[in-house]
Amino acid sequence: MRTKKKEGTAEAGKAVSPEKAAATGLWSGTVSFSLVAIPVRLVKAVEPGRVSFHLLHNKDYSPVKRAMFCPGEGAAVPPEEIVRGYELEPGKHLMVTDEELESVAPERSRTIEIAEFIDLREVDPLYFDHPYYLVPLKGGEKSYRLLAEALRRTNKAGLAKFVLGEREYLVTVRSKDGALALSTLHYSAELLADAQYAPGKAADEKEKNAVKKCVKEMLGGFTPGKYSDVRRKKLLALLKKKAGGAQVQAPELEGEPAEGVADLVAALEESMSRMKGAR
Amino acid sequence: MPATIWIGNIHFGTISVPVKLHTAVSQDRVEFHLLHKTDRVRLRQQMICALEKTPIPAEEQVKGFRLEERKYVLIAPADLEQAEPEGGREIAVHEFVAAGEIDPVYRERTYFLEPGEAPAGYAALAAALWEMKAEGICTWVMRKRAYLGALASGGKTLRLGVLRYADEVIPAGSLGLEDFSLSEKELEIGAQLIDRLSVPFQPGKYADEHQGKLRRLLERKARGEKISLLQPRQLRHTEGGKLLAALEASLKAAK
Numbered sequence: 001m002r003t004k005k006k007e008g009t010a011e012a013g014k015a016v017s018p019e020k021a022a023a024t025g026l027w028s029g030t031v032s033f034s035l036v037a038i039p040v041r042l043v044k045a046v047e048p049g050r051v052s053f054h055l056l057h058n059k060d061y062s063p064v065k066r067a068m069f070c071p072g073e074g075a076a077v078p079p080e081e082i083v084r085g086y087e088l089e090p091g092k093h094l095m096v097t098d099e100e101l102e103s104v105a106p107e108r109s110r111t112i113e114i115a116e117f118i119d120l121r122e123v124d125p126l127y128f129d130h131p132y133y134l135v136p137l138k139g140g141e142k143s144y145r146l147l148a149e150a151l152r153r154t155n156k157a158g159l160a161k162f163v164l165g166e167r168e169y170l171v172t173v174r175s176k177d178g179a180l181a182l183s184t185l186h187y188s189a190e191l192l193a194d195a196q197y198a199p200g201k202a203a204d205e206k207e208k209n210a211v212k213k214c215v216k217e218m219l220g221g222f223t224p225g226k227y228s229d230v231r232r233k234k235l236l237a238l239l240k241k242k243a244g245g246a247q248v249q250a251p252e253l254e255g256e257p258a259e260g261v262a263d264l265v266a267a268l269e270e271s272m273s274r275m276k277g278a279r
Numbered sequence: 280m281p282a283t284i285w286i287g288n289i290h291f292g293t294i295s296v297p298v299k300l301h302t303a304v305s306q307d308r309v310e311f312h313l314l315h316k317t318d319r320v321r322l323r324q325q326m327i328c329a330l331e332k333t334p335i336p337a338e339e340q341v342k343g344f345r346l347e348e349r350k351y352v353l354i355a356p357a358d359l360e361q362a363e364p365e366g367g368r369e370i371a372v373h374e375f376v377a378a379g380e381i382d383p384v385y386r387e388r389t390y391f392l393e394p395g396e397a398p399a400g401y402a403a404l405a406a407a408l409w410e411m412k413a414e415g416i417c418t419w420v421m422r423k424r425a426y427l428g429a430l431a432s433g434g435k436t437l438r439l440g441v442l443r444y445a446d447e448v449i450p451a452g453s454l455g456l457e458d459f460s461l462s463e464k465e466l467e468i469g470a471q472l473i474d475r476l477s478v479p480f481q482p483g484k485y486a487d488e489h490q491g492k493l494r495r496l497l498e499r500k501a502r503g504e505k506i507s508l509l510q511p512r513q514l515r516h517t518e519g520g521k522l523l524a525a526l527e528a529s530l531k532a533a534k
Contacts, residue, residue, distance in 0.1 A: 035532065069334060088501060122479065125386050146466065194391045
């Protein structure tokens with residue numbers, strides 16, 4: 001069985017994963033429960049706190065960018081010329097269009113239909129895959145608010161399936177600080193068995209009680225802000241030091257839309273204060 | 280048995296338990312390749328120079344941090360090494376929290392822990408955490424990255440869940456949601472409706488039916504059958520003024 005997502009599959013080139021859809025604001029549709037239908041948009045709930053570097057070509061210092069490259073033509077291919085292909089045999093592909101993919105489950109491609117509600121505390125944390133928020137679109141604000149508030153009161157989460165690109169996702173929709181938060185879940189068939197790692201011998205009672213005593217002494221509340229990424233902190237300090245040193249200049253590129261100018265000091269200070277604020 | 284990902288030592292107080300990390304999830308899905316529409320050649324991911332428009336081998340790539348448009352400071356691999364957190368084998372547990380205190384938004388992937396060499400204490404730790412329904416907040420360095428995590432028990436087996444750092448989570452407050460006043464009646468019916476539609480969570484009930492459907496579509500296409508295109512279903516949105524009526528009708532239907 002494959003356990004890793006392969007690079008170079010459709011996910012890499014097209015906005016089909018919820019992650020990409022959320023980042024680009026691509027997916028919008030309806031979240032519904034019973035006879036109430038709410039227009040929403042999917043947005044991201046987490047942003048990896050990586051210090052981002054640009055890859056440059058060491059000869060001309062122009063940016064090096066990931067692109068889908070056609071070995072036949074010897075050139076990078078624009079997104080509109082990329083299609084999905086299913087490999088029937090080596091070198092022989094079946095082309096599949098977005099419309100055909102949507103036709104596999106037309107009832108789920110634009111609708112997150114909540115048919116059941118569950119107590120989120122019953123969900124083993126193993127199931128959680130990736131978090132997002134839902135944001136109401138025009139006209140949906142009131143029913144959005146209602147669902148969020150009713151979920152908060154009942155302490156429940158909606159359970160639904162929806163389809164994006166080539167995949168169907170099992171998701172929960174819950175209330176978080178006044179917003180609807182969506183999490184994709186793993187299917188139980190995707191979870192491996194952990195029994196194979198269980199030790200042969202049962203726990204020794206005396207030992208167990210000693211561990212319990214120690215755990216009790218160290219019991220506290222979860223305050224994630226106390227912990228920060230050591231590597232990121234070090235990198236930011238390093239960049240601050242290097243910013244005054246030698247710089248290189250990339251050539252001007254034709255037809256390249258100018259990216260917003262990033263003020264290093266402002267960017268660094270923002271990152272620092274975010275880390276401090278989180279602490 | 281899936282391959283060992285990393286070997287470490289859980290440590291807190293006087294307790295030290297050697298463990299091996301294993302993946303907990305395995306996904307098997309229909310995979311697609313990306314093709315060039317015009318010549319059907321399979322595309323490859325490459326790093327392309329924006330100026331020369333040609334693929335650039337790894338040894339000709341350097342890292343830069345952008346100061347302003349087209350201006351960079353170069354960052355050498357040695358610089359990056361300086362920033363590397365100190366490695367080691369220790370998974371240091373700093374404190375314990377009640378399971379359920381950790382908001383799901385923090386949870387990333389989970390590893391199963393296999394007892395390592397001379398794993399005295401593994402069974403006791405797994406049993407204690409399971410019975411206390413507690414998770415240990417811990418940090419460790421793996422493959423040059425510093426991780427925050429939650430050590431938990433699945434009964435007899437320990438698990439290590441990766442947690443996101445607090446500043447990676449986007450606060451709901453930044454979404455700019457407006458407050459909308461709702462009538463008590465609307466809220467009450469909404470809550471009743473949710474209670475009525477509530478079920479125990481039985482994950483085994485939900486299978487990925489989509490993969491099968493997708494495979495059947497591919498088989499039909501491979502045989503040369505024409506695929507009829509279906510329009511995605513679009514629901515008519517509930518207007519604010521009609522919300523109460525929709526809720527009442529829903530409640531009736533759910534009875």
